[in-house]
Amino acid sequence: MKPKDEQKQEAIQQAALQCIFEEGIAGLKMESIAKKAQVATGTVYVYFKNKDELINHLFLRFKRSSILALEAQIDVKQPFKVNFRQLWYSYMNFALTNPAQATLLEQLHRSPYLSQEARQEAEKLLEPIRQLLNEGKQQQLVKPVDNELLLAFLSGSINQLARRSYEMGFELTPLRLEQAFAMAWDGIKS
Amino acid sequence: MKPKDEQKQEAIQQAALQCIFEEGIAGLKMESIAKKAQVATGTVYVYFKNKDELINHLFLRFKRSSILALEAQIDVKQPFKVNFRQLWYSYMNFALTNPAQATLLEQLHRSPYLSQEARQEAEKLLEPIRQLLNEGKQQQLVKPVDNELLLAFLSGSINQLARRSYEMGFELTPLRLEQAFAMAWDGIKS
Amino acid sequence: MKPKDEQKQEAIQQAALQCIFEEGIAGLKMESIAKKAQVATGTVYVYFKNKDELINHLFLRFKRSSILALEAQIDVKQPFKVNFRQLWYSYMNFALTNPAQATLLEQLHRSPYLSQEARQEAEKLLEPIRQLLNEGKQQQLVKPVDNELLLAFLSGSINQLARRSYEMGFELTPLRLEQAFAMAWDGIKS
Amino acid sequence: MKPKDEQKQEAIQQAALQCIFEEGIAGLKMESIAKKAQVATGTVYVYFKNKDELINHLFLRFKRSSILALEAQIDVKQPFKVNFRQLWYSYMNFALTNPAQATLLEQLHRSPYLSQEARQEAEKLLEPIRQLLNEGKQQQLVKPVDNELLLAFLSGSINQLARRSYEMGFELTPLRLEQAFAMAWDGIKS
DNA sequence: GATGAATGAGTATTCATTCAT
DNA sequence: GATGAATGAATACTCATTCAT
Numbered sequence: 001m002k003p004k005d006e007q008k009q010e011a012i013q014q015a016a017l018q019c020i021f022e023e024g025i026a027g028l029k030m031e032s033i034a035k036k037a038q039v040a041t042g043t044v045y046v047y048f049k050n051k052d053e054l055i056n057h058l059f060l061r062f063k064r065s066s067i068l069a070l071e072a073q074i075d076v077k078q079p080f081k082v083n084f085r086q087l088w089y090s091y092m093n094f095a096l097t098n099p100a101q102a103t104l105l106e107q108l109h110r111s112p113y114l115s116q117e118a119r120q121e122a123e124k125l126l127e128p129i130r131q132l133l134n135e136g137k138q139q140q141l142v143k144p145v146d147n148e149l150l151l152a153f154l155s156g157s158i159n160q161l162a163r164r165s166y167e168m169g170f171e172l173t174p175l176r177l178e179q180a181f182a183m184a185w186d187g188i189k190s
Numbered sequence: 191m192k193p194k195d196e197q198k199q200e201a202i203q204q205a206a207l208q209c210i211f212e213e214g215i216a217g218l219k220m221e222s223i224a225k226k227a228q229v230a231t232g233t234v235y236v237y238f239k240n241k242d243e244l245i246n247h248l249f250l251r252f253k254r255s256s257i258l259a260l261e262a263q264i265d266v267k268q269p270f271k272v273n274f275r276q277l278w279y280s281y282m283n284f285a286l287t288n289p290a291q292a293t294l295l296e297q298l299h300r301s302p303y304l305s306q307e308a309r310q311e312a313e314k315l316l317e318p319i320r321q322l323l324n325e326g327k328q329q330q331l332v333k334p335v336d337n338e339l340l341l342a343f344l345s346g347s348i349n350q351l352a353r354r355s356y357e358m359g360f361e362l363t364p365l366r367l368e369q370a371f372a373m374a375w376d377g378i379k380s
Numbered sequence: 381m382k383p384k385d386e387q388k389q390e391a392i393q394q395a396a397l398q399c400i401f402e403e404g405i406a407g408l409k410m411e412s413i414a415k416k417a418q419v420a421t422g423t424v425y426v427y428f429k430n431k432d433e434l435i436n437h438l439f440l441r442f443k444r445s446s447i448l449a450l451e452a453q454i455d456v457k458q459p460f461k462v463n464f465r466q467l468w469y470s471y472m473n474f475a476l477t478n479p480a481q482a483t484l485l486e487q488l489h490r491s492p493y494l495s496q497e498a499r500q501e502a503e504k505l506l507e508p509i510r511q512l513l514n515e516g517k518q519q520q521l522v523k524p525v526d527n528e529l530l531l532a533f534l535s536g537s538i539n540q541l542a543r544r545s546y547e548m549g550f551e552l553t554p555l556r557l558e559q560a561f562a563m564a565w566d567g568i569k570s
Numbered sequence: 571m572k573p574k575d576e577q578k579q580e581a582i583q584q585a586a587l588q589c590i591f592e593e594g595i596a597g598l599k600m601e602s603i604a605k606k607a608q609v610a611t612g613t614v615y616v617y618f619k620n621k622d623e624l625i626n627h628l629f630l631r632f633k634r635s636s637i638l639a640l641e642a643q644i645d646v647k648q649p650f651k652v653n654f655r656q657l658w659y660s661y662m663n664f665a666l667t668n669p670a671q672a673t674l675l676e677q678l679h680r681s682p683y684l685s686q687e688a689r690q691e692a693e694k695l696l697e698p699i700r701q702l703l704n705e706g707k708q709q710q711l712v713k714p715v716d717n718e719l720l721l722a723f724l725s726g727s728i729n730q731l732a733r734r735s736y737e738m739g740f741e742l743t744p745l746r747l748e749q750a751f752a753m754a755w756d757g758i759k760s
Numbered sequence: 761g762a763t764g765a766a767t768g769a770g771t772a773t774t775c776a777t778t779c780a781t
Numbered sequence: 782g783a784t785g786a787a788t789g790a791a792t793a794c795t796c797a798t799t800c801a802t
Binding site: 600601611612 | 792795
């Protein structure tokens with residue numbers, strides 16, 4: 001799919017993103033997306049075959065971009081804790097500055113719209129993070145537990161914190177962020 | 191006279207719970223609920239004014255019951271860590287054995303169906319947990335940080351872990367649970 | 381149909397009457413009737429087989445009573461104009477003091493609920509009035525035109541006036557009533 | 571681009587008009603309207619937000635058009651009686667040749683569907699007729715009574731006559747029309 | 761390609777009527 | 782008889798998708 005007007009394509013995606021943030025997937029309507037993107041309803045179907053495809057596309061797009069952004073933070077020459085801190089702050093920063101994207105990824109995870117393929121690809125994207133955690137365990141800096149445990153522990157707490165922050169207006173000052181990071185580090189460190 | 195049948199009322203709620211677990215709120219249909227509860231469509235409307243009210247009722251009901259179950263675990267005579275462990279395991283156990291309820295609470299949190307009132311009441315229910323954390327801080331067992339931070343940290347990681355467990359079939363053995371608990375405790379302890 | 385409780389039977393009819401006055405037949409609900417009559421929905425069906433029967437019963441009942449009341453006013457010994465004035469004032473008085481009944485009769489006339497039999501019976505009830513008009517024509521006091529014309533002319537204007545009176549709060553003072561009567565009389569008089 | 575089709579809009583309104591004439595407002599179904607207008611159910615909702623709005627729109631449209639048609643008959647240069655006769659015949663003719671519209675206006679007047687705004691606007695539309703009646707009174711051709719009385723007297727009798735005509739098949743021959751007009755004129759004339 | 765009106769299957773909701781208590 | 786919960790067919794309305802312009 002290589003549509004002439006990439007701006008329109010992007011506008012539609014951003015509109016969908018915003019709609020999901022505001023109303024949840026349960027309330028997502030093609031017409032609302034079109035309206036917010038300032039195109040006609042039919043135009044959405046020029047760029048995306050149907051609602052499912054649009055949603056799956058959004059999921060993968062934002063999942064990829066968010067994880068790639070994280071991986072870019074890893075510098076193998078740096079000691080583990082430096083990388084870990086870098087990663088933790090990047091993730092947190094992403095979740096805080098892109099609440100719409102974070103919400104979308106979360107909401108889509110359990111929605112019946114998401115295809116099995118999308119789920120699987122999302123899984124693979126975490127690989128580099130797993131690698132880093134493995135190194136930490138080899139260096140006996142990280143508790144010798146399953147990566148699943150570590151990942152759930154880290155991502156769950158970061159997401160929840162970010163969510164509370166923009167839902168309840170709980171301000172995450174530098175001090176609080178450092179405190180939260182300390183909890184994460186103390187939790188996983190060996 | 192035929193009084194409202196509490197069993198039917200309960201059947202409808204359980205059916206709705208199950209439907210949300212299976213299809214997500216986005217796909218929730220009144221007819222499916224009725225079918226699963228083995229009543230006529232109209233009967234659902236005898237007990238709940240409409241879909242919104244049913245959903246809000248479910249949210250508050252399960253939110254309350256889950257939190258009340260937690261509070262019951264707290265025994266003021268016991269030392270802090272005993273209570274904390276008790277609480278952590280109860281919460282985890284709830285999330286693991288009631289995936290439908292956990293899913294419902296999560297899904298509803300961001301859904302447009304949920305009323306502001308329901309959200310506010312949900313907030314109040316956490317008070318006793320906050321009390322316990324305050325004690326922990328007074329006894330210098332818990333990091334002197336905001337309860338928001340602690341709660342997000344704990345609940346986020348537990349929920350995420352439980353979710354991964356039933357979504358990906360990641361088995362939470364007693365060993366893994368103890369490891370997860372250790373992460374939580376190390377994370378918050380002073 | 382001879383139900384034990386005639387009070388309940390009457391309460392239901394009055395409730396239905398009131399409901400039609402307030403909401404129109406279009407909005408008439410069996411449950412509203414029951415509620416207003418302070419009985420259970422099912423009870424309405426003890427006294428009336430179904431909605432149609434209730435409506436047809438109401439129509440005939442009030443049609444009869446209203447016309448019988450009129451006929452009672454006719455005194456063959458009195459001169460025509462005395463009888464006519466008596467009749468006109470009685471009809472107007474009925475329409476003014478029983479807006480609910482007047483509304484019901486009007487609304488039902490065109491509703492699909494009304495059976496052909498009911499319509500026909502209603503027609504017959506006007507016979508005595510027709511008789512009086514015939515006498516008036518014989519005495520060359522009334523224009524020699526079809527009774528249909530006279531009846532439509534008289535009833536139409538009376539009903540419309542009464543309707544405006546309670547719909548718009550247009551007060552029908554004795555003076556205005558006498559003016560209206562004058563219009564009616566001048567209109568039909570030979 | 572596909573602009574809203576005025577023909578379709580008109581077809582829907584005519585269909586609704588016809589449906590109300592045939593079944594009464596009580597029996598009005600959106601699906602019947604769509605079927606009669608030969609469009610899909612959803613199409614009706616493209617042109618009218620919902621049933622209420624459609625009904626209110628119909629009321630005002632036909633109320634306006636019927637009254638405007640009347641006013642067009644008034645020619646200030648003509649003597650009062652000429653205008654009055656013109657008006658009376660126009661009104662009667664309208665009621666006779668557009669039974670559906672007449673029925674609709676009548677049925678809607680008391681229906682719970684009609685908004686207060688619609689009622690109020692309808693009231694204003696009668697102004698020019700009132701003007702004419704005022705002139706008649708100034709010229710001492712018309713009885714010096716309230717316009718309300720005159721209007722109710724005239725419209726009530728015309729409507730009732732027209733109704734009887736198409737309900738009972740009572741034919742309004744030229745002779746009978748002239749007789750009816752005479753009754754109206756004799757009724758109001760000073 | 762772009763538009764937005766048109767479609768109609770799908771859903772929420774209502775309400776006359778039945779029926780177990 | 783009286784009750785009001787239960788029923789489910791009927792109906793209003795929605796929304797993903799198509800299609801004529």
